[in-house]
Amino acid sequence: MSRPRRERLRVTGVEDVGPYALVRVDRGGLEPGVPGQFFMLEAPGRVLPRPMSLCLAPRGELGFLLDPIGPGTVALATLEVGDRINVFGPLGNGFRLDVARPLLVGGGIGIAPLPYLSEALERPPAVLGFRSEHHAEAAALLPNAEVVIDPTLITEVMPLDRDVLACGPEPMLEAVRALVPDAQLAWEAPMACGYGACYGCVVEVDGELKRLCVEGPVLCFS
Amino acid sequence: MLLLNASGCLDALTAPDVASSLDAFVTKTVTPDPRKGNVPVRIAETDFGMLNAIGLANPGRDVFLAETLPQLRALNVPLWVSVGGFAANEYAETCAQLDDVTIELNLSCPNVDEAPESAAEIVAACREATANPLYAKVSPHSWDMGETVRAVEAAGADGISLVNTLRGVALDARLRPKLARGAGGYSGPALKPVALAAVLAARSATELPIVGMGGVCTGRDALELIACGATHVALGTVLFADPDAPARVREELDAEATRAGFDGPTDAFGIAVHGVARPAN
Numbered sequence: 001m002s003r004p005r006r007e008r009l010r011v012t013g014v015e016d017v018g019p020y021a022l023v024r025v026d027r028g029g030l031e032p033g034v035p036g037q038f039f040m041l042e043a044p045g046r047v048l049p050r051p052m053s054l055c056l057a058p059r060g061e062l063g064f065l066l067d068p069i070g071p072g073t074v075a076l077a078t079l080e081v082g083d084r085i086n087v088f089g090p091l092g093n094g095f096r097l098d099v100a101r102p103l104l105v106g107g108g109i110g111i112a113p114l115p116y117l118s119e120a121l122e123r124p125p126a127v128l129g130f131r132s133e134h135h136a137e138a139a140a141l142l143p144n145a146e147v148v149i150d151p152t153l154i155t156e157v158m159p160l161d162r163d164v165l166a167c168g169p170e171p172m173l174e175a176v177r178a179l180v181p182d183a184q185l186a187w188e189a190p191m192a193c194g195y196g197a198c199y200g201c202v203v204e205v206d207g208e209l210k211r212l213c214v215e216g217p218v219l220c221f222s
Numbered sequence: 223m224l225l226l227n228a229s230g231c232l233d234a235l236t237a238p239d240v241a242s243s244l245d246a247f248v249t250k251t252v253t254p255d256p257r258k259g260n261v262p263v264r265i266a267e268t269d270f271g272m273l274n275a276i277g278l279a280n281p282g283r284d285v286f287l288a289e290t291l292p293q294l295r296a297l298n299v300p301l302w303v304s305v306g307g308f309a310a311n312e313y314a315e316t317c318a319q320l321d322d323v324t325i326e327l328n329l330s331c332p333n334v335d336e337a338p339e340s341a342a343e344i345v346a347a348c349r350e351a352t353a354n355p356l357y358a359k360v361s362p363h364s365w366d367m368g369e370t371v372r373a374v375e376a377a378g379a380d381g382i383s384l385v386n387t388l389r390g391v392a393l394d395a396r397l398r399p400k401l402a403r404g405a406g407g408y409s410g411p412a413l414k415p416v417a418l419a420a421v422l423a424a425r426s427a428t429e430l431p432i433v434g435m436g437g438v439c440t441g442r443d444a445l446e447l448i449a450c451g452a453t454h455v456a457l458g459t460v461l462f463a464d465p466d467a468p469a470r471v472r473e474e475l476d477a478e479a480t481r482a483g484f485d486g487p488t489d490a491f492g493i494a495v496h497g498v499a500r501p502a503n
Contacts, residue, residue, distance in 0.1 A: 006464075006465065006466055040463075042463070046267065047267055047268075047270065047271055047272055047410045047411065047459065047463065048267045048272060048459075048462060048463055049462075049463055071267075071269075072267065086464070088465070189262060189263075190263060190264075190265050190266065190267075191265075192265050192267075192272060192274075192459075192462040192463075193461070193462035193463075193465075195236060195237050195240075195465060196233045196236030196237060197231060197232045197233050197236070197237060197240075197461060197462060197465075198230075198231070198265065198274065198276075198462050199230070199233075199250075199259065199264070199276045199279050200264045200265030200274060200276065201262075201264075201265075202259070202262055202264065202279075203262060204261060204262065209258055209259065209262075209279070214236050
């Protein structure tokens with residue numbers, strides 16, 4: 001497993017992808033890690049960094065897709081080329097890639113780790129769900145994906161005979177898990193540290209509290 | 223001067239390198255029974271700090287002593303064990319089972335119901351149970367810090383830890399509390415003036431060692447706590463954002479002491495206390 005490092009990295013690009021922002025930084029000495037792992041990104045002017053899974057790993061760079069909805073993500077989305085931010089990672093446990101018939105499932109900003117995952121698995125089929133046409137513009141990051149838009153739900157169209165690797169909002173993950181109990185699911189929670197220090201990022205699954213940063217963010221229950 | 227972590231702000235077993243970069247590691251608070259802690263959402267960032275309502279999640283005294291403590295000892299970092307409870311005898315029973323560690327009594331967690339006894343009564347019960355160094359971590363909510371500090375000193379404390387978090391609330395866009403528990407402990411940069419005031423007041427009341435903490439992000443922050451009378455300094459929220467903070471703060475501390483006109487950080491010890499006018503009584 002890649003050893004996490006923390007370095008001050010140069011921003012190489014910030015572009016709009018529908019309502020989302022794709023922020024790219026020089027890779028420096030950081031390893032991209034396994035798809036589904038995440039990095040803590042310094043959000044300028046904020047007290048805490050923000051956890052972001054790796055979206056793209058072009059040569060020499062790390063790319064992160066984020067939804068600018070709060071002060072931290074807005075600070076990240078308004079970075080300019082040449083700015084420098086501290087980046088710490090890769091952290092957590094990513095997806096297991098030893099699957100026979102992968103299907104990638106993503107909802108909204110939860111598609112973030114899927115482009116890098118798709119590359120690692122040599123472009124398996126994918127199903128993505130979005131709340132609007134505008135949000136669905138992000139599907140361009142995964143050109144072979146089938147796309148559904150609210151009110152159609154992913155669970156209405158996804159095949160059930162596949163090894164599912166999913167990331168998205170909690171109700172989507174629970175619905176996917178109900179259909180495919182052994183799916184690998186990437187969860188999300190507010191996180192202060194990303195390395196097991198704060199105990200802030202627990203999620204309750206089946207009555208158990210899991211520290212997502214060290215036991216996840218990808219969890220599998222069967 | 224020792225550089226420590228604030229209890230609950232570092233897990234030495236998941237981040238042994240960070241723990242090794244400190245002069246001593248302070249554990250998350252250990253309670254007699256296992257605690258899952260509070261339901262999520264447990265943390266929220268604010269403009270100048272963060273709130274947490276973890277709720278003393280820990281495996282309980284028995285598992286801590288049998289499993290966690292041996293693993294921590296293997297790291298070869300001096301250990302401080304944070305002890306919590308819901309009655310004085312609970313604190314004392316844990317203290318009685320600890321050897322060769324410094325004990326910090328958590329008398330001030332804002333996220334659980336407190337023991338009915340006063341801080342001094344809990345310290346007295348623990349003093350009877352252990353000969354280990356005993357630090358009392360008291361609340362910044364204390365109305366008369368001098369009186370609290372004198373009381374825990376009289377009860378047998380060997381040192382004082384200041385400050386724990388302040389109770390705070392943050393609301394979301396729909397005006398509902400962000401934390402599931404409603405209120406949480408407020409930490410981070412906003413806490414520094416509170417910590418400075420508490421340490422200054424405590425130093426005016428005692429000559430015991432004081433661990434100063436609260437909002438320390440830089441070497442300058444640490445130097446200010448020392449100037450107010452802190453013997454040691456602990457890092458809290460900054461460790462979440464910067465696991466390399468211990469080495470950086472140490473380096474900055476020396477440079478800041480020089481910049482302020484001192485030969486070293488310890489030469490600034492208590493310097494701010496002398497500038498405070500004494501009350502007439």
